[in-house]
Structures are given as structure tokens and as C-alpha cells.
Amino acid sequence: MAPKSAPGDGGRKPLIAGNWKMNLTHLEAIAHVQKLAFGLKEADYAVADITVLPPFTDLRSVQTLVDADRLELTYGAQDVSAHEKGAYTGEVSALMLAKLGCTYVLAGHSERRQHHGEDDTLVNAKVKAAFKHELTPILCIGEGLEIRQADGHLSHCLSQLDGALEKVSAELARQVVIAYEPVWAIGTGEVATPDDAQEVCGAIRTRLAELYSGDLADQVRILYGGSVKSDNIAGIMAESDIDGALVGGASLDAGEFIKICRFRERLA
Numbered sequence: 001m002a003p004k005s006a007p008g009d010g011g012r013k014p015l016i017a018g019n020w021k022m023n024l025t026h027l028e029a030i031a032h033v034q035k036l037a038f039g040l041k042e043a044d045y046a047v048a049d050i051t052v053l054p055p056f057t058d059l060r061s062v063q064t065l066v067d068a069d070r071l072e073l074t075y076g077a078q079d080v081s082a083h084e085k086g087a088y089t090g091e092v093s094a095l096m097l098a099k100l101g102c103t104y105v106l107a108g109h110s111e112r113r114q115h116h117g118e119d120d121t122l123v124n125a126k127v128k129a130a131f132k133h134e135l136t137p138i139l140c141i142g143e144g145l146e147i148r149q150a151d152g153h154l155s156h157c158l159s160q161l162d163g164a165l166e167k168v169s170a171e172l173a174r175q176v177v178i179a180y181e182p183v184w185a186i187g188t189g190e191v192a193t194p195d196d197a198q199e200v201c202g203a204i205r206t207r208l209a210e211l212y213s214g215d216l217a218d219q220v221r222i223l224y225g226g227s228v229k230s231d232n233i234a235g236i237m238a239e240s241d242i243d244g245a246l247v248g249g250a251s252l253d254a255g256e257f258i259k260i261c262r263f264r265e266r267l268a
């Protein structure tokens, strides 16, 4: 398999992102990042960008460690307010995240769509809010089981993509990261086959080319998420339109997450 950074695939460097979800206190986060810092080597960062997405309450602790030890590990948040500032109790603004040194922020994770009623209009506003403060949104899209069984997955995902990128300029869209996460594969152990994941990720890239340009589509990183583990990452990463992984449960085990980051060792 050609490396992802080979000419012809837009020079896309893989991104491995660990979404901790609502796990790890700030004290546990410190211990966890210390393990990652100890285990991840220069060679790992040379072949993939590696990031963690802790809960808001952990970010300051993670920032302190990353800054003090000048780690190449980056970090980001799991959500962002669509609003700039003001009377929005419980929300966290893009400016606040930027000031904490965040690189990435998730937008439209299926758990936000499912439990908090986020729709494409809100996700679009969050993507724009992130860009306004120079955060890179990781835009999550994906279909539920019923849609997959009815063979509606492509149109569903592409409609989410269109909605989330509405009136986002090419200059900004070039920087977005997209995560395809079939909802039926999240936290279930039911990983999509590499073919299934490639079908949707390829369609996303084609759609980006239609919305913007082929050149832009070639540059955008598209991740797969849903029960990614060290023993299935290589098959997923071998697909031509998959440029990394959004890892949930397996990112809570530092050793397992490091093995996922070293997916190349498992490529046939």
C-alpha cells in the first residue's frame, strides 16, 4: 500500500484522534497523557498526527503537560458552542478553547445529535464558530442502523455533509477534518468492514469535489470511527480514502491507543 502522504492522494498525513467522551477526571487525564507522552516516539508523530479529545474539565491540565514537556501530542474538545459569548449557561465558546491551546474540536458527533438534538443547521454554526477562532473542526457524520438497512446511508451522510458545510468557504473547507462514524458501529464492537467504510469515505470525497474542487477534496482528511481497535485499524487504513481514525473506547487504554497509532506496523 502506498503511504497516505504519497503524491496523488493530496499529501494527506493520517490523523489518529482519541475521543475520551465523558471519561477521566483531570487527575486521571494527567496520568493518561503521561503514559502517552512516555510511549509515543518521534517516529510515531512523523507518520501520523496524534490528538486527544478530553472532557472540557481536563483541558487545562492537558495543556499544562503538553506545554511543559513540549509534546507533539495535540488536543482538542468534544463540542463547542455555536455562539460567540453571552447568556448560554453551560456552553463553552470557541474562543475559550482557542485560549486553552486546542487544535481540534468535534462538531456533530452522533452522541450530540442523538442526546442533545443537534441538527445540521446547528452543526453548521458550530463548524463556523470553530473556524472563526482557528480551531479545526472534526465534522462527524454517519447513519443509524435503520438507514443502513434501508440502503440510505450514502444519501444520509452526504446530506449531513452538505448541511454542515453550507456557506463554508473553500479556504476554510480545505482545512476541515471529516469523520465518518456509522452509529451502529459506535461502542458496539460492530466495526464497519473496510469496504463499507471506504464506500462512504469515497463518496464524501467525491461530494467535496462537487461542492468545491477536486484539488480541495484531495487535501481533506477523512477519518473512520466506530469500534476501532489495534487489531482492525490496519484493514481500515489500507483503504484509499481513509486518512485516520476517531477512536472512542480504545483511546482510554494508553497502550492500545499507541498500538493504533502504529497501524503501519500491521499493514500487510
Ligand SMILES: O=C[C@H](O)COP(=O)(O)O
Binding pocket: 019, 181, 185, 186, 187, 188, 189, 225, 226, 227, 228, 246, 247, 248, 249, 250
Ligand atoms: O468518537 C468516537 C466514536 O464515537 C467511536 O467510539 P468507539 O471507538 O468507542 O466505538
